[in-house]
Amino acid sequence: MSERENIVVVGAGSFGTALATVVALEGRVPVTLIGRDPSLMADLRNDRVHNAALPGVPLPDNLVFSAEPDALEEASIVLFAMPSQAHADAARHYGPYIRSETIIVSCAKGIERSSGRLLTEVLGHELPHHSAAVLSGPGFAADIARGLPTAMAVAAADLSIAERLARVISGRTFRLYASADPIGVQLGGALKNVLAIACGIAEGAGLGESARAALISRGLAEMSRLAEALGGRGETIRGLSGLGDLVLTGTSHQSRNLRFGISLGQGHPADMAGGALVEGAFTAAIASDLASRHHVELPITDAVAAIIEGRLDVTTALERLMSRPITTE
Ligand SMILES: NC(=O)C1=CN([C@@H]2O[C@H](COP(=O)(O)OP(=O)(O)OC[C@H]3O[C@@H](n4cnc5c(N)ncnc54)[C@H](OP(=O)(O)O)[C@@H]3O)[C@@H](O)[C@H]2O)C=CC1
Ligand SMILES: O=C(CO)COP(=O)(O)O
Secondary structure: OOOOOOEEEEOOOHHHHHHHHHHHHHOOOOEEEEOOOHHHHHHHHHHOEOOOOOOOOEOOOOOEEEOOHHHHHHOOEEEEOOOHHHHHHHHHHHHHHOOOOOEEEEOOOOEOOOOOOEHHHHHHHHOOOOOEEEEEOOOOHHHHHOOOOEEEEEEOOOHHHHHHHHHHHOOOOEEEEEEOOHHHHHHHHHHHHHHHHHHHHHHHOOOOHHHHHHHHHHHHHHHHHHHHHOOOOHHHHOOHHHHHHHHHHHHOOOOHHHHHHHHHHOOOOOOOOOOOOOHHHHHHHHHHHHHHHOOOOOHHHHHHHHHHOOOOOHHHHHHHHHOOOOOOO
16 A cells, blocks of 8 residues: 555544544554534544544544644545535535545435436536545444444446555455446445335335335335446446445434334424435435436335325325336346
């Protein structure tokens, strides 16, 4: 590994803090975590725990905290760990501090809802002189930060960039697999959130575990269809950032998307404001829209979007899904 690697993580929420922590624990590469709130960053520096994002997880002594963007000037790799819908603003705000040879990695799982752009497209548009990559796959921030074994994918159009990122960021407990399919990896991460909401709806409505297995399998088919229509690979969707993450978040109550779905399935209206970040609530409608633009059928995703928007109730959604024409698998 080059002596000059230097990682800056932007976004001091759960995932940003976990990524910064797991890399710092390896001790091979200097790591700085940048957050927007100076008083939070001062507390993290002093207390070495982030009670809001990762309660009870000690933060390593060699992890540097800052509210100033200047640290970006030293970075060889920048990890963007903020919500998908904040990527364009963050790129405009932090971009001027980032050297052109620095790789920018989106660690978010979503699609820009105002435009339908994938996050590497957003970064490519805002920061055209940088290589953009994406990190996605099954891993809860708390598990990663606690050093529980986790595997994810990192993708860039240039495989050698993805391989470099995998080598620099991976460690004893956090293992990255390199991919040259950033479209597939991003869509796997974004779409599985919508399907995790579907699994939650089924759970909340008491539809049973067989229904969940059906949603996971047919959801995987939806993810593959849209990924292929947008230029990604079906085999990517059957990997970590697709099947792997759908199994994790479609079955674990640690998932915010699953919990949001449970609440919908219990009959509560969608609460999009405040509270925990539920990326799939923003992705559902734009994924449904992208699918119709590309003449791809996503019946489960369409139903989730309609339930979130209050256009469809769970009983009618289920009737519609079950009465679709009988077809081959
Ligand atoms: N949590 C997890 O287990 C995992 C999350 N992810 C993905 O990571 C992304 C972030 O999720 P997560 O960390 O959980 O969310 P959190 O809500 O915990 O944190 C989001 C962070 O982003 C910051 N932020 C918001 N807008 C901006 C901006 N314009 N510029 C800089 N920072 C900004 C927030 O800062 P402030 O507090 O100042 O608003 C906050 O610190 C999501 O796309 C999620 O799907 C991926 C894998 C695992
Ligand atoms: O993506 C995640 C784990 O891989 C986190 O899932 P939630 O955003 O649903 O909590």
